[in-house]
Amino acid sequence: MNLNFYKYEGTGNDFVMIDNRTKIFPKENLKVISHLCDRHFGIGADGVILIENDTEFDFKMIYFNADGSETFCGNGGRCTVAFAKQLGIIKNNTHFIAVDGPHFSEIENCNVSLKMIDVAEVQVNEHSVFAYTGTQHHVELVDSLDDYPVYKNGKKIRDSYSEPGSNVNFVEQINKDTFRVRTYEKGVENETLACGTGVTAVAIAMHKTNKTKSNLILLPVEGGHLEVSFTEENGVYKNVFLKGPATFVFKGEIQI
DSSP states (O other): OEEEEEEEEETTEEEEEEEOTTOOSOTTOHHHHHHHHOTTTSOOOSEEEEEEOOSSSSOEEEEEETTSOEEOOHHHHHHHHHHHHHHTSOSSEEEEEETTEEEEEEEETTEEEEEOOOBOOEEEOSSOEEEESSSEEEEEEOSOGGGOOHHHHHHHHHHHSOTTOOEEEEEEEEETTEEEEEEEETTTTEEESOOHHHHHHHHHHHHHTTSOOOSEEEEEETTEEEEEEEEEETTEEEEEEEEEEOEEEEEEEEEO
8 A cells, every 4th residue: 555654853853754544554563664664675764653533632643663662752742743733633732642641732833842741750770860751761971972882881771671671861961951862762772863751851860860950951962952841849840841843854655
């Protein structure tokens, strides 16, 4: 069958977007998902995102990593909002549902602000922090991020967690409210140019460990710049917003 698709990217995190409101996509076929994400033989992407109808929300977002595993993706969520606007489903704000629960989002020009889930549990270890921000995240401060072996050490740490594993974020503090981040993503099994749930975990981890007092954190990533803001009440992080660009790249058709 011929499949129409759209390609979006958010700070270098790139996605194959599919309007699946008519339920045409074979989402149980992991080989198809992996093929679409293949950068040599398919379209090339970090993941596949489906938009479907929902009875309570504006739409439903379904996200698959490149290996076919289902999870939530922050930058993917922001790109989904931009895609929904392009399809005419929404205008400038929306409430949608994803695997980790409901999300509110606003879009202005090509910038999308996405409300993430509340984070009540932040596990502070001797050399790292672990938090669930829609998916699992390990956060670790390092020196000289430019030269750091992100793939080698990221894979080792990712594999040290029991299934489904954990994304791994390596962080270098730039100033009191700016933290540079590089991320190894499970499901992609490689370093990606950005990770929205990852920088969200980093912002919360840096605040939790008193590396910053700010509730607006600037996060340069390999593919651009993201921002995370939040409020903190008795150790619970609420009103968590991930903000950054979400850009339409191209659309096309592929045979699957």
